[in-house]
Amino acid sequence: MDVILEMRNITKKFPGIVANKKVNIKVFKGEIHGLLGENGAGKTTLMNILFGIYKQDDGEIIYKGEKVEFRSPKDAIKAGIGMVHQHFNLVETLTVWQNVVLGRGEFILKDEKKKLLDVINKYGIKINLDARISTLSVGEKQRVEILKALYRDVELLILDEPTAILTPQETRTLFESLRKMVKSGLTVIFITHKLKEALDVTDRITILRNGEVVRVVETAKTNEVELAKMMVGKEVVLKPIKRQKKKGKKVLKIENVTALNDEGVEALKSINLVVNSGEILGLAGVSGNGQKELEEVIVGVRRIEKGKIYLDDIDISRMSIKDRIKSGLSCIPEDRLGSGVASKLSVVENLMLRDFENYGKFNLDFEKMRKKAKELVEEFDVKTPSLDIPVSMLSGGNLQRLILARELSRNPKALIASQPTRGLDIAGIEYVRKKIVDTANSGTAVILISEDLDEIFHMADRIAVIYEGQIKGVFDKDVVTKENVGILMAGGSL
Amino acid sequence: MRIERREEISKIVLYSLPFLSILASLIFVGILLWFVGVNPIEAYYIMLIRTFGSKLGLSELFVKSTPLILTGLAVAIPMRAGLWNIGAEGQLYMGAFIASFVALNFASPFAIPIMFVLAAIFGAAWAFIPAILKAKFELNEIISTLLLNYVAIYWVEYLVYGPMRGKNVYNFPYSDLFPECATLPRFFDTRLHLGVIIAFLIVFIMYLTFRKTSFGFSVNVVGANPRAAEYAGIDRKKIIVYTMLIGGAIAGIAGMEEISGIHHRLRAAISPGYGYAGIPISLLAKGNILAIILSAMLFGFLYVGGSALQTTYSIPIAVVYIFQSLVVLFIIGGEFFVRYRVVR
Structure with a gap:
């Protein structure tokens, strides 16, 4: 087979870390090449170098037999390389085809639309060219992004964690069209940290760990256990979770709650949910269907239009945030850096974010705060060189441990955990899941909001599905299948 | 050559930045001075010797720095909460206005403390308007504080041309002189007044408050x-409302100290933009309360040294203002290098 791309001895250093260490990668024409690794393994950095966003400190890139040096994404696109990022760059008010031809700087529109149809037919992409972006689902928007790349005569397409935002069904559709694309001669680099997907869709896989290539394997000749071992560097088995099942009393009751989103549109429509003590209620849904607003409404940072929220039979829906916290509500927010910590402040300060007032009004007892912080850091195994560095220096996993330490050490009556393991490595995921389950075992009522169905089925006792701000059903875990939950998540009915 | 985002903020760049910025502006102003026919080395020497070389120079340094310390605080404290108080100038004028009103109408041994308290209240009240608008309606505080400056400044101007114009001022837009009981005591035969000490005291209290x-x-x-x-x-x-109130109160006190310590009467243009100077002073100190003293003294030095240049070489005051602006510009421009770096 022909080699379309070769990156040789790529090294890229950032202050304090080596993101890529003498990385070699070879991609054959017409294959789907997986780039597998945990967060921070250097996958995205490597692709950003290829796409001209970063420049390598050392090493060279051979593309189609020639040594190349892209100074910006523009150069890369010109050479036939496209990249679809996790975040979309689409104009919501324009239609699909307008978005695709946008920014070409050429105005031969009639021909353009014909060319677009050719591309669509060639790769079998299902999309309505005249639909407005704002009316599309996330999966469809991603297809537009891919179309944008293909339309620019891309020969090598890079997809950065493309399934993070998709339902299981949408993921399947994406995989099917990827296979069609490579059949018609396209080459795809597929960045992921999900083993199953790497096994499902790729032809060969390069495994990265700590910025270095561990190995290159043919997908057909490997398996999940082997991949996980190479990715993490040690044997891993996701341990089954021990749950102590006992029927508790109602702790958190959400009654007919209606709320608006930032645009003033109803994001929650008469939500009813009950969580008992010692129970984990999993809330499944594709992101953007009201999960964020539900978290905010319970915490108290978003106004409730209608309805009530009870914590232990006390109406908290009109209480200040502070009083809610005092009544025993804890939250692991979805947006860790945005809502969970003040990243410029130190580890101590962030651990004390909610409790500092207990350490004096006019003469804060910093000694005592430090002592408590030190205990928490040790108990929750937060790896930090010092208590005084800003938390922006911590890794994602340690940041989440810090938030867990702050929120769980209060022995909350109710806990909202929103996407608690998103972006964490396997060790981090295990730790966070274990801590949340421990908390539930000790009697806390837990709402687990997650886009990861595996996670919900792994941890929850009951599962609620949210779609367009409405609860589409609540089930005992044992009586419902992933497929059925997936259908409800996508707006279907059973 | 290309520009790349730093993954980590560089500590060395961060802390050396103010000094490098000042150095860079010294070089630029040096070129400027050289163009208007002044030897820059000699000019800088004169600025230094006239400021630090005599009792008069030193006392003037403190006198000029005092309102700058206070307005610097008035900007820095809301800034710590993420707010831009562009209104220190107006808050200063409101403090000056009420203090004059007390001084001229209620002369008594208690005039000074009453003037202090009322000036703080009026300055705070002037800051309360944008604060409450921000807290309740998310109205941009930059615009509201800025616009309220003009109201305050022209209010005082109106007063000194009208109702508060003095009887013995030969039609100048001044109020009468304050009675002695309403003026701050001065020391060492200079203009160094009690307000200087009070300003330092306020810094110390604020330092403890935030610490x-x-x-x-x-x-x-x-x-x-x-x-x-x-x-x-x-x-x-x-927090929005409280920090703005504190900032406004301190700016109000600055206004009181200026008229009661320096001018001894209300007049138009009591401040050559002290309130606005508070913004770069606070930026230069990076919101650090104690560092406000240093950065305000730097600006005070520019004022004092600047007038020395003016009298020696009869160069326009504009050069001094350009000097100040360049320092700010270099610092803000330099921030770029904290977050980005140039790579080959």
Whole structure:
């Protein structure tokens, strides 16, 4: 087979870390090449170098037999390389085809639309060219992004964690069209940290760990256990979770709650949910269907239009945030850096974010705060060189441990955990899941909001599905299948 | 050559930045001075010797720095909560106005403390308007504080041309001189007045407030990440209002000290833009309360040394202002290098 791309001895250093260490990668024409690794393994950095966003400190890139040096994404696109990022760059008010031809700087529109149809037919992409972006689902928007790349005569397409935002069904559709694309001669680099997907869709896989290539394997000749071992560097088995099942009393009751989103549109429509003590209620849904607003409404940072929220039979829906916290509500927010910590402040300060007032009004007892912080850091195994560095220096996993330490050490009556393991490595995921389950075992009522169905089925006792701000059903875990939950998540009915 | 984002903020660049910025502006102003026919080395020498070389120079340095310390605080404290108080100038004028009103109408042994308290209240009240608009309606405080400056400045101008114009001022737009009981005592046969000491005292109190109290802690959290503060149960709106009130009160006191310590009467243009100078002073100090003293003294030095240049070489005061602006510009421009770096 022909080699379309070769990156040789790529090294890229950032202050304090080596993101890529003498990385070699070879991609054959017409294959789907997986780039597998945990967060921070250097996958995205490597692709950003290829796409001209970063420049390598050392090493060279051979593309189609020639040594190349892209100074910006523009150069890369010109050479036939496209990249679809996790975040979309689409104009919501324009239609699909307008978005695709946008920014070409050429105005031969009639021909353009014909060319677009050719591309669509060639790769079998299902999309309505005249639909407005704002009316599309996330999966469809991603297809537009891919179309944008293909339309620019891309020969090598890079997809950065493309399934993070998709339902299981949408993921399947994406995989099917990827296979069609490579059949018609396209080459795809597929960045992921999900083993199953790497096994499902790729032809060969390069495994990265700590910025270095561990190995290159043919997908057909490997398996999940082997991949996980190479990715993490040690044997891993996701341990089954021990749950102590006992029927508790109602702790958190959400009654007919209606709320608006930032645009003033109803994001929650008469939500009813009950969580008992010692129970984990999993809330499944594709992101953007009201999960964020539900978290905010319970915490108290978003106004409730209608309805009530009870914590232990006390109406908290009109209480200040502070009083809610005092009544025993804890939250692991979805947006860790945005809502969970003040990243410029130190580890101590962030651990004390909610409790500092207990350490004096006019003469804060910093000694005592430090002592408590030190205990928490040790108990929750937060790896930090010092208590005084800003938390922006911590890794994602340690940041989440810090938030867990702050929120769980209060022995909350109710806990909202929103996407608690998103972006964490396997060790981090295990730790966070274990801590949340421990908390539930000790009697806390837990709402687990997650886009990861595996996670919900792994941890929850009951599962609620949210779609367009409405609860589409609540089930005992044992009586419902992933497929059925997936259908409800996508707006279907059973 | 290309520009790349730094993954980590460089400590060395961060702390050496103010000094490098000042050095760079010295070089640029040097070129400028050289163009208007002045030897820059000699000029800088004269600025230094006239400021630090005599009792008069030193006392003037402190006199000029005092209102700058206070307006610097008036900007820095709201800035710690993430707010831009562009209104220190107006708050200063409102403080000056009420203090004059007391001085001229209620002369008594208690005039000074009453003037202090009322000036603080009026300055705070002037800051309360944009604060409450921000807290309740998210109205941009930059615009509201800025616009209220003009109201305050022209209010005082109106007063000295009208109702408060003195009887013995030969039609100048001044009020009468204050009675002695309403003027701040001076020391060492210079213009060094009691207000200088009070300004330093206020810095110290604010330093403790932000270092030691739970209120100070909350302000730091709101400034660092308002959303995380909200999630943690800190009432962001309260913090907005309180920090603006403190800032306004301190600016009001600056106005009182200027008229009671220096001018001894109300007149138009009591401040050559001290309130606005508070913004770069606070930026230069990076919101650090104690560092405000240093950065205000730097600006004070530019004022004093600048007038020395004016009298020696009869160069226009504009050059001094250009000097000040360049320092600010270099610092803000230099911030770029904290976050980005140039790579080959």
